[in-house]
Amino acid sequence: xxxxxxxxxxxxxxxxxxxxxxxxxxxxxxxxxxxxxxxxxxxxxxxxxxxxxxxxxxxxxxxxxxxxxxxxxxxxxxxxxxxxxxxxxxxxxxxxxxxxxxxxxxxxxxxxxxxxxxxxxxxxxxxxxxxxxxxxxxxxxxxxxxxxxxxxxxxxxxxxxxxxxxxxxxxxxxxxxxxxxxxxxxxxxxxxxxxxxxxxxxxxxxxxxxxxx
Numbered sequence: 587x588x589x590x591x592x593x594x595x596x597x598x599x600x601x602x603x604x605x606x607x608x609x610x611x612x613x614x615x616x617x618x619x620x621x622x623x624x625x626x627x628x629x630x631x632x633x634x635x636x637x638x639x640x641x642x643x644x645x646x647x648x649x650x651x652x653x654x655x656x657x658x659x660x661x662x663x664x665x666x667x668x669x670x671x672x673x674x675x676x677x678x679x680x681x682x683x684x685x686x687x688x689x690x691x692x693x694x695x696x697x698x699x700x701x702x703x704x705x706x707x708x709x710x711x712x713x714x715x716x717x718x719x720x721x722x723x724x725x726x727x728x729x730x731x732x733x734x735x736x737x738x739x740x741x742x743x744x745x746x747x748x749x750x751x752x753x754x755x756x757x758x759x760x761x762x763x764x765x766x767x768x769x770x771x772x773x774x775x776x777x778x779x780x781x782x783x784x785x786x787x788x789x790x791x792x793x794x795x796x797x798x799x
Contacts, residue, residue, distance in 0.1 A: 613641050664707040664794040671702040671736060671745060678712060679734055686723045686732060693719070696735040704745050707795065714791040715749070717784045722751035744797075765789040765799075 620634050679695040686693040715734070722732040730752035739746050756764070765786050792799045 666705040669706040691723045692731040694733045698737040710791045714788045718749040726753045
């Protein structure tokens with residue numbers, strides 16, 4: 587990675603992959619316990635919800651490190667095929683919405699005026715958008731919103747995807763290092779933890795589509 591004191595990316599990928607199975611087992615067990623709550627004890631329900639969110643965040647971080655790290659290591663080609671982008675985005679936002687709204691954030695999708703189609707690797711695109719949506723929710727303000735939109739550019743030859751949010755934005759210094767792998771941004775101020783590869787991974791996925799971000 588070029589950063590002194592950091593573990594090699596391969597070691598991190600292997601460790602995070604090993605953690606995913608026991609974490610998923612914990613989430614399944616927690617799900618069974620949550621079903622036993624009768625809602626009559628608000629404090630217990632609140633604690634259970636906090637536990638659920640924390641475990642989900644842990645699983646998400648492990649998944650990002652293992653899946654994203656593997657992709658960064660191997661840099662495979664994009665397997666692009668004709669795809670309906672409008673339908674893909676509608677389904678993706680529908681699947682992600684409960685997770686975002688569980689954090690108190692509103693997630694909206696603004697479709698284009700006409701169906702959008704193009705040659706895309708939907709698996710890579712899903713990973714890129716998931717990382718963007720995760721960041722948009724994590725660094726948003728309480729009660730904020732995230733909006734996903736898509737359209738064709740003015741030439742009609744390129745697709746334009748946008749993820750916008752009501753967060754506080756970024757400083758000039760953060761913008762300069764935005765896609766630098768393992769750059770930790772300003773996590774301490776936000777009292778949160780990041781992997782440092784999320785936006786680096788997003789740029790890599792966009793590059794594999796010969797796009798720009």
